[in-house]
Structure formats: C-alpha cells, structure tokens
Amino acid sequence: MFSPSAAVAAPEYSTAEAGNPFVDGWYADPDVAVYDDTFWVYPTASRPYAQQTYLDAFSSTDLVHWTKHSNVLRTADVSWAEYAVWAPAPVERNGKYYLYFAANDIQNDSQLGGIGVAVADRPEGPYKDALGKPLISQFHNGAQPIDQDVFIDDDGQAYMYYGGWHHSNVVKLNPDMTSLGTFEDGSTYKEITPENFTEGSYMFKRNGTYYFMWSEGGWTGPDYSVSYAMADSPTGPFRKIDKVLAQDPAVAKGSGHNSVVNVPGTDIWYIVYHRRPLAESDGNHRQLAYDRLHFNADGTIRRVAMQVKDNFADDNALGWKTYGGTWTAADGRYRVGRDRGAKALLDTNFADFTYDADVTVTAGGGDAGLTFRVSGPSVGPDSYSGYYAGISPGGKVVLGRANGSWTQLASARASVTPHKAHRLRVTAVGSSIKVFVDDMTTPRISVTDATYRSGATGLRVFDTGASFDNVTVAPAG
Template identity: 80%
Template sequence: MTVRTTGLPAKTCAVLLAGGLLVTLSPTPAAAAPAHTTAESGNPFVDGWYADPDTVRYGDRYWVFPTTSKVYAEQTYLDAFSSTDLVHWTKHPKVLSTPDISWAEYALWAPAPVERNGKYYLYFAANDIQNDSQLGGIGVAVADRPEGPYKDALGKPLISRFHNGAQPIDQDVFIDDDGQAYMYYGGWHHANVVKLNPDMTSLGTFDDGTTYKEITPENYTEGSFMFKRNGKYYFMWSEGGWTGPDYSVSYAMSESPTGPFRKIDKVLAQDPAVARGSGHNSVVNVPGTDIWYIVYHRRPLGETDGNHRQLAYDRLHFNTDGTIRRVEMRVRDNFADGNALGWKTYGGTWSAGGGRYRTGSSAGGKALLDTNFADLTYDADVTPQGRGGDAGVTFRVTGPGVGPDSYSGYYAGIGAGGKVVLGRADGGWTPLGSHELAIAPGSTHRLRVTAVGASIKVYVDDMTTPKISVTDSTYGSGATGVRVFGTAASFDNVAVSPAR
C-alpha cells in the first residue's frame, strides 16, 4: 500500500506517501467515494483466471497486481488492472515477464507493488524453490510508471534461502508512518518480517542485529498482508490448502509492525452458496474515508481445476474496538461496467451495455450465476419489452440447458400483458400462482422473491405485500438467474442474499 491514512479527525487526513512525504489532504467527498457494499457491478470484477491480488492506490487510480493462475510452467508473466472507480477496469498486460528476469523461469507469484521516491517497485516470487540449493525466491523489479514495463532491479533474488523455515514466497511490502519499509513473506506455514532499506532493493537489520524475524501466527499457511488503521497494525494471512475449500483468511492485531501477532479470527472463508477457496487477500482504503475493501481470489462453485480462480472484492467492516467483522461475499450486479462476467447463458441472445443486461425475445432463454442458494432473498429490476410473454428471475436451478423449460427449478416473472407468474420447471411447466397487475411494455419494475424452506413469495414494486405466496418444497437449492419467455427484456440491479 502506498497511501496510508493516519486516523486523524474526519475534517483532515494526513497521508504518508511511499517516499516518506507526509501531506494533509481534504477528505474525499462522500458523494465521490466508492462506498460499494461489494463489487456492485459483479464479481469477478475482471475477466480471466487470476489469484493472489495485491492492491494499491497510485494518484487517483486503484491498481490490482495478481498472479496469472495457470499451471506453474505457464506462470511466466504478470498482468495488472487499474480503475478510478472500482467499477471500470483497464487491463495492463505483461507488466513483468520472465524474459526480463535473468534468474526466473516460471511460477511468477504474488506481485507486491509499492512506490517510493518516484520509482515503482514490484516484488515477486519465482521458481517455487523447494530447498536452498535451487535458484529462485523473492525478487524485486522497478519501473518509472505503475504500468511498467518493470525490469529486474538486482539480477538475482533479494531473498533466495529458507529462513526460519519460511519458503521465500508471497511477499507484501508495507511502509510505516515513520518511513520504514517492511516486507512480510513466507510459505510452508512460516512467516517472516524483514526491514527494507531506503533503496528498496536491500535488507536492513533489527536492533538485535538480525535480518529475519519470525512472526508466524496460529494456523498460518501463506499469503501475508499488512495494513494499518487508527494506529493499529493488522497482519493477515491465508490458511488451508490453496486448491481446497478450506482456503481462508485470518488476521491478528498488534501495537507494533513486528508483532507479536496472535490470531483473532477468521474473516473470510468459502460460502457454499457463492464460491469456494477464498483467500490470499489484500486490503485497500479509499483515501480520506474509513471505507475499506478486501480484494481476494476465489474459485467458482462449478470449477474443479485448482487454477480456475477469479478476482473479487467485498467491503471490509470494523467493530468499534477495531476488530474486523467477518466478510460476507455478496452477490450483486448492476452491469455498470458494461459486461456480464460470471453469467452463463442458455439460449437467447444476451449482451450487457448501458448499465443493463439485455436479451432478445426467445422461448425460455436464460442466464445463470454460478451460485447455490437455498433460502434466499432475490431482487432484480425487470423491464419486459413486448406485450406478450414475460421476463423475470429463476432460482434453485439445477441441470440447466437450452429450451423453454429445460431446467429444474423455479421461475417468477412479469409480463406486459398484465400478469405476475410463478411456476416450476422440470422439462415441463407447472404453474404455482399468478396475479393480475398493470405492466406497460418498456416499464421497469422491482421484482423480489423470498424463498424460505417451502414458503415462496413474489413481490412487485410493493415490498410489503406479496403478489403471490405459495408453499412448494420440490426444489431445495440451486443457481440463480434471469429468464425470458416470448419477450425481449432487460435486467438491472440484481442482488441475491441468504434469507434472514
């Protein structure tokens, strides 16, 4: 992180730039701050398989530097992504590649960005060394611009050996308020902290003359990350196996950047309704605010390949005592980014643009998210275009295919012919309820479904009195999505959450 707030009163904000310069800024106006609850335009927020994201703010742009999530032999380059609003992302391909690093061959992992004295540094791990006789470890590259190109600064690793049992991988760089830079790193269930000298390419020593200080907390596996808020140091790490559903994030707090760090809680873990293998995170603050986001990777529920990981972010909330609340992986999509990442279509023609997800008329074309909700509250803005047919939401869906009723699950829709409908499909259609309602072609209506056990309720615009209320226990859980039948339509502001 190159921008750190110091916890001053709300009317002022002291910011320490990575070069050690302390400046006072007015807080970002509330209206301009991206106070999202999550990636409101959908997770994943960028396209492709990526992992281990580190996040930083340079000037007015947020930057994400991830690992390219492929088999080790193909992990030979690093991409970056930047955004001014955490919605629209620009891809910067191959900001660093192994041809630019004389000693690196593959397994280019966990880039950690930081700026100092007008130079941009990118720390990385390479070669996945298994012992001290192999060439590899943690290196550092440097560039004149955030997007690179980055070049190897040393011609050799900065850390090339195992110290205190820590594999030299998964580094994070943090610059404290006094200008001292630290690097936190380590795999194989051991974590170290080292001091970086002002040149950012050599290691300093601690007061006792040592270079490597072990700070391993309980259940540490890998993925170190450090940030500071209101004078407290927060050390985060990943637990479990990176290919398994138990991959997760825990944290500790300390009065010192070197610990001691005692585990407080697990803050991010898999959600069987949303994603698995959620871990290896970073944290970013909106300058001038107390708005924080956790950026991490996760594996879609339908993916079994360990490298099929995607980038996501959610809001990070703090309790009054400074501890962190457990993160809820929210499902949102307002299509403001102009894409429909994460959606899979079955029939029909679908496109995202102008802040909506659109489809032409078809006999049952649908688009689904890779979710598995049981009890849920599902909201969407639905705009049917024609007088015939209907458009709406599907839920508890399994076995989807192309065809009018080629899925198992429920559907609730509205039609410009003047009707709200609810039914279930399983290769055929079983009506469960309907309600007459004046709906004009091209008009947008808020559609809500609540499903708790066998109780299913459908609301339109009025969220206090359901238009349809039935009892049906045929389907217990499944994916969520949108669907049309005999009309073109558009969808917006999709939000799915567990029913409470």
C-alpha cells in the same frame, strides 16, 4: 494521492456491486496500490506453473471500470526467473514503482529462485529486474520465500512480510528498496508465524493499530480462508483473533490470499481476494473479487459476507452463463431479445434467500423474470429443474416450476408497464415461496412447494424481450 472531488464521490460500495469477479480471466493472489487517483491491482496469473511466466495488472479510478495492462513483468526480463511467478506486491517510493514477486517455487536452498524485486518508472511498467538475482533466495526460519507483501510505516521504514510452508518472516527494507536492513538485535529475519499460518502474508495499519493477515488451509481446497491478528508494533507479536473470510457454499469456495485497500481520505476499506466458482474443480480456476471490510468499535474486523450483486455498471456480465438468446450488457443493463426460454445464470447455490432485480419487459405474449433453485440448465424453454417468477407486458405475474416441462403454481394481476422497470422480488424459505412486484410489503403470490430445495439463481425470458438491472441475492434473514 487519491482525492475524490465533489463531482466524483469516493467509491463506497457494499461489495463489487457491478459484479464479482470484477475482471475477466483466471487470476489469484491480488495486491492493491493507490497511485495518484487510480487503484491498481496486481495478481498472479492463475495458470499451470510452466505458464506462470508473466504478470498482468488492472487499473480503475472508481473500482467499477477496469483497464487491463498486459505483461507488466515477464520472466524474459528476469534472468533468474523461469516459472511460477507469484503474488506481486506493489509499492511506490521516490518516484519509482517497485514490484516484488516470487519465482520458481524453490523447494530447498540449492535451487535458484525466491523473492525478487523489479522497478519501473510507471505503475503499468514495464518492470525490469532490479538486482539480477533474488532479494531473498533461501529458507530462513523454515519460511519458503514466497507470497511477499511490502508495507511502509508512517515513519518511512519499509517492511516485507513473506513466507510459505507454515512459517512467516518479516524483514526490513533499506531506503533503496532493493536491499535488506537489520533489526536492533542485529538480525535480518524475524519469524512472526501466527496460529494456523499457511501463506499469503499481508499487513496494513488503521488508527495506529497494525493488522497482519494470512491465508489458512490448502489453496486448492474449499478450506482456504483468511485470518488476522492485531498488534501495536509492525513486528508483532501476532496472535490470531479470528477468521475473517471463508468459503460460502452458496457463493464461492477457496476464498483467500487477500490484500486490503483503503480509499484515501476516508474510512472506507475493501478486502480484495481470489476465490473459485462453485462449479469449477480445476485448482487454477480462480477469479478476483472484493467485498467491503467493516470494523467494530474496538478495531476488530467483522467477518466478511461474500455478497451477490450486479448492477451492470461496468457494462459486462462476468460470472453469468447464458443458455439461448442473445444477451448484451450495455448502458448499465443486461438485455436479451425476444426468445422462447433464454436463460442467464449465476454460479450460485442458494436454498433460503431474498432475490431482487429490476425487470423491464418490452413486448410479446410471454413474460420475463427470475429463475431460482435451478439445476441442470440447457438451451430450451423449460430445459432446467427449478422455479421461475416473471411479469408480462399484459399485466400479470406468474410463478411456476420446470423440469423439462412447465407446471404453473400461481398467477395474479399486476400493474406492468412495458419499457418501464419494475422491481421483482422472490423470497424462498423452505417450502414457502413469495413473489413481490414493486410493493415489497405485500406479496402478489404466496405458495408452498417443496420440490426443489436449492440451486442457482438467474434470469429468464419467454416470448418477450427484456432488460435487467440491480440484481441482488442474499440469504434469508
């Protein structure tokens, strides 16, 4: 089991503080397992159906640095699977590692496909088909055999929750983990469909309470979201309590098909899910993210706020898009050499917010800092519409707006030491814009300007080099 030592504390974060997405590439439907001292994430390869012929996995001991394990399962190793390999569900039992998966996206009982099970001797595989056929190959209670999750209760009984087409079932797994058991009434498939169920079943247990989660809405739409129910039994009944995760038009859309991971030995929980960047319209352009999951005193789950942070501790800049300059993430910082207007932007769309970053300027006659409410960026000193606040090696803080040309709104003296990190903050609420340097109580600049109301957040340099760290953007208030 995971047992953090005194030297390595349990990973306790407010979100993926080294940035979401936390791994590179288009992936969806993540499920999580903790094997020994390592977290494992198994997602769907988010590609067109015909190209969904493999599964990758990612492992981490700290939820920050991730190692990719390619092709842990391939359709070449499953005689009946051809494409649409979806939603892997990992579990370990008796020294064997099992991976349940859906394949072929069957539309009726005459087609070959459904839910299969593969087995391996190691978490990273390679996994091989355990049965030579699907474990569940037909529709029962109207549930398409997809989107499975496996849960082992405290008494050792294993259950599988699955379903699509707005119906969800639970089945028992026998101790061999490759055959189905029966319930006390002799049935094999129990329907547990809660209100507004679409797909993406997931089960976990906390303090003796069973939590059933599922996805609602259309997977290609902005309405994709996660809801949950609580019960005293692993088979329900499950009545919807609340929607716990939904799109945020400032951060990402289509957030859903989740799993949950508990850091063993703690009450630290995370929701792991996929979402689509705001600028992406391709349904398959989904990325993996996680945020902290919090519980109220009565055991209900607080709604999840997708946070925007990046401390670059993973030494990458996933999610950032650059315009000019040479940007490098290393040693926990995001650096760019001296350039006349290089920008790096996040795909966000904030209106009223507080935006913080540690900014270190090197040398030169210019400045470095934060861009916000940005649209239409391209390479060039002022090739964007939006605002910019920066500090200079010469000891000045400046605020202005750009739209192909530069309009300075205000400037002030500030104690700036080259090669030393300074905390730069911008708060923007409506037309009120304030800029703080190190002292977060008294603004160095305070102006009123209503030219731009919302847009992307980012970083910029002008005629200086700089490094950036501890980027945080949050809605105002």
